[in-house]
Amino acid sequence: MTKPRPAIAVVGAGLAGLATACELTRRGFDVAVFEREAHPGGRARSEKVEGFTLEAVGPLVSDGDRRLLAWIDAVGLSDEMLPLRPVLTKLAVGEKLATVESDGLIDIARTPGIRPLQALRLIRLPRLIARYGDRLAYDAPERGASLDDRSLGDFGRLYFGSSVLSHWLAPRVTETSLGRADDLSRVLFLRRFRSHGSARSGLLRSGLGELSEKAASGLAVTYRAEIERIECGAAGRITFDVKGGTRSQSFSPDAVVVATSAPEAMRIAAPSLVTAERESLADVRYRPAISLAVGLRRPFHPHPQHIQLPHGEGSPLESVLLEPGVTGGRVPDGRGLALLRATGAFSAATFDAPEETLVKELLAAFARIHPGAESAVMFTKLHCVARALPGFDVGRYRAIASFERVQRELRGEGRRLYFAGDYLMDPSLEGAVASAHRVAAAVAEDLSSPA
Secondary structure (H helix, E strand, O other): OOOOOOEEEEEOOEHHHHHHHHHHHHOOOEEEEEOOOOOOEOOOOOEEEOOEEEOOOOOEEEOOOHHHHHHHHHHOOHHHHOOOEEOEEEEEEOOEEEEOOOOOHHHHHOOOOOOHHHHHHHHHHHHHHHHHHHHHOOOOHHHHHHHOOOEHHHHHHHHOOHHHHHHHHHHHHHOOOOOOOOOEEHHHHHHHHHHHOOOOEEEOOOOHHHHHHHHHHOOEEEOOEEEEEEEEOHHHOEEEEEEEOOEEEEEOOOEEEEOOOHHHHHHHOHHHOOHHHHHHHHOOOEEEEEEEEEEEOOOOOOOOEEEEOOOOOOOOEEEEEEEEOOOOOOOOOOOEEEEEEEOHHHHHHHOOOOHHHHHHHHHHHHHHHOOOHHHHEEEEEEEEEEEEEEOOEOOHHHHHHHHHHHHHHHHHOOOOEEEOOHHHOOOOHHHHHHHHHHHHHHHHHHHOOOO
């Protein structure tokens, strides 16, 4: 008689949940996904407005995001989404836009605004990366706990100088972490530099929503499913209560992976959590994000541009992504799209402000970079996300190490409840997918993968 395949329930159809389910399915498990909303994707959804593909997250990734790119290929979307469309990185210096290269330390040292004597100190960076070695392994963030004692701001000023910090080091990580350099853990930068190095940025050729939809189409996904309770009983038995519409059902899968935000994970898994887990999940702080998509009557440049703004100059903008249209692309041919990303500080301070106030302020900042930009505006779409990204401030990697230690102990005792999400890896799309691969490997190890 053929042994039945272990049944796995995945809670959440965001990128972490979908990538987990895809990997477990590939390994031979019987996987069911439960999503509270009516569509997959979480914050990585897309929408069409007047032929433009819009999304709050944005399509900018890098060729160093190898887990994300490999998943796109595995889902079967390489032809539609890849190769990445090359992007020119610019730095707004006064009223000018200067090209920034990052192929090596010499290119970084030439970044406008970095003082020559401080640029020489960049030679310390590869030495530090080599010294810290495996403590910066991307797939094992808990190994960075011993380095998690200094902020990015303190680290940058001490080793490289304030001009390197404000014009290169901080902009490299704050856009996808929404934090302040003086709060963020230096480990976030060090891990990314070790894993991505001189990776080049590029645009996905179609929306992230297409990836979510395609991944979900190959899975058994139940939408509008409200998870009421996950409880681990005697001998590792899991009770899994799902409410869909007016009906409630109970399941007993062999394992459950909770791939939601930390607060939601704590709510639905509360009966099964030990004190250390509750404290760790409660300690995750999410930051709000504000971005403005601007449809343009004409492209401002024939090639995509990613414009970063130096820190400390008071602009509400963290960056501007300019995307010219192409036939069959995300933006209609002959048009342009600008994605204005607000700084974390601006987003936190003005999140509840009236929409018209936010739009006006962000467009005014955009016009300071591109004078006359207002005359090219076709439409605007404001995105305000309350829980956009988990904070990775000093202490976050020590908290992850503590959480992972508890997980290993409970797995050893036979509990088959797992957690996935960017808050356990890195606040990025790549972090969400990497977390999914890690938890799928843990499930396969514990349940003896049938593949």
